[in-house]
Amino acid sequence: MNDGYSVGIVGATGAVGKELIRLLYERNFPIGNLRLLASARSKGKTITYEDHSFDVEEATPESFDDLDIALLSAGSGITKALAPEAARRGCVVVDNSSAFRMDEEVPLIIPEINPEAAKAHKGIIANPNCSTIVALMALYPMHKAFGLKRFFASTYQAVSGTGADAIVELDNQVKALVNDQPVEKEVYPHQIAFNVLPHVDVFLEDGYTKEEMKMLNEGRKIMGLPDLKVSCTCVRVPVYRAHCVSIQAEFEQPVEVAAARDAVSNFPGSELCDDVDNLQYPMPIDYSEKVNCGVGRIRKDSALENGLSLWVSGDQLWKGAALNAIQIAELLHERGWVSIKA
Amino acid sequence: MNDGYSVGIVGATGAVGKELIRLLYERNFPIGNLRLLASARSKGKTITYEDHSFDVEEATPESFDDLDIALLSAGSGITKALAPEAARRGCVVVDNSSAFRMDEEVPLIIPEINPEAAKAHKGIIANPNCSTIVALMALYPMHKAFGLKRFFASTYQAVSGTGADAIVELDNQVKALVNDQPVEKEVYPHQIAFNVLPHVDVFLEDGYTKEEMKMLNEGRKIMGLPDLKVSCTCVRVPVYRAHCVSIQAEFEQPVEVAAARDAVSNFPGSELCDDVDNLQYPMPIDYSEKVNCGVGRIRKDSALENGLSLWVSGDQLWKGAALNAIQIAELLHERGWVSIKA
Numbered sequence: 001m002n003d004g005y006s007v008g009i010v011g012a013t014g015a016v017g018k019e020l021i022r023l024l025y026e027r028n029f030p031i032g033n034l035r036l037l038a039s040a041r042s043k044g045k046t047i048t049y050e051d052h053s054f055d056v057e058e059a060t061p062e063s064f065d066d067l068d069i070a071l072l073s074a075g076s077g078i079t080k081a082l083a084p085e086a087a088r089r090g091c092v093v094v095d096n097s098s099a100f101r102m103d104e105e106v107p108l109i110i111p112e113i114n115p116e117a118a119k120a121h122k123g124i125i126a127n128p129n130c131s132t133i134v135a136l137m138a139l140y141p142m143h144k145a146f147g148l149k150r151f152f153a154s155t156y157q158a159v160s161g162t163g164a165d166a167i168v169e170l171d172n173q174v175k176a177l178v179n180d181q182p183v184e185k186e187v188y189p190h191q192i193a194f195n196v197l198p199h200v201d202v203f204l205e206d207g208y209t210k211e212e213m214k215m216l217n218e219g220r221k222i223m224g225l226p227d228l229k230v231s232c233t234c235v236r237v238p239v240y241r242a243h244c245v246s247i248q249a250e251f252e253q254p255v256e257v258a259a260a261r262d263a264v265s266n267f268p269g270s271e272l273c274d275d276v277d278n279l280q281y282p283m284p285i286d287y288s289e290k291v292n293c294g295v296g297r298i299r300k301d302s303a304l305e306n307g308l309s310l311w312v313s314g315d316q317l318w319k320g321a322a323l324n325a326i327q328i329a330e331l332l333h334e335r336g337w338v339s340i341k342a
Numbered sequence: 343m344n345d346g347y348s349v350g351i352v353g354a355t356g357a358v359g360k361e362l363i364r365l366l367y368e369r370n371f372p373i374g375n376l377r378l379l380a381s382a383r384s385k386g387k388t389i390t391y392e393d394h395s396f397d398v399e400e401a402t403p404e405s406f407d408d409l410d411i412a413l414l415s416a417g418s419g420i421t422k423a424l425a426p427e428a429a430r431r432g433c434v435v436v437d438n439s440s441a442f443r444m445d446e447e448v449p450l451i452i453p454e455i456n457p458e459a460a461k462a463h464k465g466i467i468a469n470p471n472c473s474t475i476v477a478l479m480a481l482y483p484m485h486k487a488f489g490l491k492r493f494f495a496s497t498y499q500a501v502s503g504t505g506a507d508a509i510v511e512l513d514n515q516v517k518a519l520v521n522d523q524p525v526e527k528e529v530y531p532h533q534i535a536f537n538v539l540p541h542v543d544v545f546l547e548d549g550y551t552k553e554e555m556k557m558l559n560e561g562r563k564i565m566g567l568p569d570l571k572v573s574c575t576c577v578r579v580p581v582y583r584a585h586c587v588s589i590q591a592e593f594e595q596p597v598e599v600a601a602a603r604d605a606v607s608n609f610p611g612s613e614l615c616d617d618v619d620n621l622q623y624p625m626p627i628d629y630s631e632k633v634n635c636g637v638g639r640i641r642k643d644s645a646l647e648n649g650l651s652l653w654v655s656g657d658q659l660w661k662g663a664a665l666n667a668i669q670i671a672e673l674l675h676e677r678g679w680v681s682i683k684a
Contacts, residue, residue, distance in 0.1 A: 150645050151645070152494045152590045152645060154496035154575075154588035156498070156538050156577065156579070174516060174520060175520055178516060178517055178520050189621045190621070190625060190627075191627055194580065194581050194582055194626075194627065195581060195625055195626055195627045196498050196579060196581060196586055196625065196626060197623075197625060198586070198588070198623050198624070198625075198638070198639050198653045199618075199621065199623060203618040203619070206641060206642070207599070207618065207639065207640070207641030207642075208641060208644065208651075216644060229644070229645035230644065230645055231590050231643050231644045231645035231646065231649070231651055232644075233496075233588040233590075233639065233651055233653065235498065235586075235588065237498070237538060237579055237580075238536065238579075238580055238581075239536050239537060239538060239580075240536055244538055244540070244577075246496035246540070246575040246577065246588075248494045248573050248575075257549070276541075276545040276549065277545070279531045279532070279541065281539075281540050281541060282540070283532060283537055283538065283539060283540075284536075284537055284538060285532075285533055285536065285537045296540070297540050297549065297575065298549070299548060299549030299550060300548065300549075301573050302550065302558060302571070302572065302573045302574075303492050303493070303494060303571035303572055303573035304573065307573070309549075309573055309575055311540045311575065
């Protein structure tokens with residue numbers, strides 16, 4: 001008899017943390033006890049969700065002694081310190097940061113794509129990068145149909161991916177500009193309102209950003225395609241919370257648009273939004289607070305032999321972060337890959 | 343002795359029309375007489391620029407009798423009717439619409455790229471599509487260095503490309519949202535504020551838009567590369583007036599980032615804005631009201647053998663429209679390919 005899991009959320013005060021609380025309840029995850037953990041700075045804060053009220057506790061190694069599942073949405077530094085402590089204490093960690101994603105011992109999971117890989121977890125499971133999740137929710141069903149070889153991606157990423165303070169910054173900048181006031185910048189190095197920044201995460205030696213390399217490295221790991229070629233340019237746009245990705249993809253086998261559409265329609269977690277005659281295509285305002293990612297603009301690519309061009313939109317805070325993490329927890333629960341402490 | 347040309351602007355009341363007036367004066371184009379023409383609806387309006395004042399005349403075939411140069415920025419329908427009438431009357435037309443761009447008799451000119459092609463004009467010269475101009479200002483110098491074979495482009499297009507009413511619509515929608523008022527849509531089929539639309543110009547049978555095919559067809563014609571392969575996705579973003587394009591380009595010869603940067607730096611009309619260590623890359627707010635297009639994020643492409651990834655930004659109303667048109671007129675003047683009527 002399952003009385004429910006003791007679940008902890010680390011980073012509960014952030015943009016993703018809030019969605020984790022909401023979605024745990026909305027999706028009726030079998031919670032016995034929910035505790036909210038954060039940095040010492042947030043200790044003592046009270047967070048309410050509907051008729052639930054929580055005192056935020058400081059996250060320490062001992063916090064995990066009584067927890068079964070911890071959903072982490074914190075910086076890489078804190079995560080690297082806390083996740084192994086949690087795992088050692090028998091608490092399964094689903095981690096939203098990039099800290100462990102490329103660790104060979106750590107499964108990197110999109111439940112619709114590689115659920116079986118989660119079985120081998122050693123206490124830590126990584127939640128993939130948001131843009132990568134959204135792109136793969138479109139590409140994976142097509143990969144199953146035609147065999148993915150290479151893809152080119154340009155992203156249109158919402159400010160929610162940077163965090164709650166970035167959402168406030170866009171809001172403040174827009175209000176300042178509407179009222180002819182000077183624009184203040186704290187989160188981004190440049191104005192984000194009415195602008196686009198070809199810059200997400202930090203720059204690497206070769207001129208790519210870390211974010212751009214996630215699409216390549218995480219894409220290969222999640223889909224089990226070590227030779228996949230990926231070229232990505234990540235761009236921040238003045239949108240609040242859903243990401244979009246423009247993709248040109250090359251496949252092993254000849255492609256058909258109708259078959260690609262069918263593949264998307266039949267893939268759980270994705271939906272076809274592709275009726276250009278009626279001006280229907282995925283847009284961030286329509287895919288905010290949506291469980292499914294929307295895939296559209298599917299057409300034969302004009303520069304690739306077996307190629308498709310496409311466009312996908314998905315909620316960065318949901319499928320790109322909190323929802324996927326909870327779906328991993330649901331997977332662990334359903335398959336019996338996590339247990340309730342005695 | 344040159345007393346200056348009789349110049350007419352058709353579509354003088356639009357977003358491009360205003361920039362044409364401004365740039366003709368700012369760049370000291372040798373104007374003898376400037377007349378502003380528009381549809382019957384705008385007849386009698388007065389337009390002022392600094393200490394110049396103009397009564398808008400209705401554009402008719404006879405309007406061109408006394409004109410040497412006409413800069414057209416009107417719809418395709420009006421253009422198709424008026425441009426041949428103007429040419430027949432000895433007035434050289436520089437046309438901003440798509441009406442004649444792919445006409446074999448009509449040169450399609452970016453003065454930095456294919457100035458010589460303008461010589462053969464028969465009274466009409468076409469100004470290319472805005473996104474195409476911005477993309478080629480980055481790609482052409484690299485083509486000269488390495489030989490362009492194929493490219494993939496995803497655009498981030500400002501609302502100025504749609505016209506003055508679209509600039510007002512973005513402004514109104516943002517103000518409505520800031521004040522918790524309902525959003526009104528007239529110009530775009532969907533909200534543009536805090537949203538992105540993978541939809542520019544009309545959809546064709548094969549799922550591409552007309553705008554996307556311009557990058558292919560006009561790119562081939564301007565650079566004289568009939569076998570060039572291009573795949574393009576055009577996207578409208580909530581930015582006021584400069585376009586950006588994310589490009590992955592494949593070349594015939596091995597590429598070097600340093601050589602690509604040099605090629606851009608030495609190409610008139612483009613400038614290198616590529617210092618990621620200091621977070622410098624081209625952005626629309628920096629490339630609005632700029633003569634040059636900015637090229638940055640140049641790096642070896644991670645999915646192409648001889649490939650470069652890059653990012654370019656340019657003012658849609660200037661290099662993407664009015665400035666390029668005036669540069670064509672300047673070219674005609676400098677080379678003696680237009681004359682003043684007796």
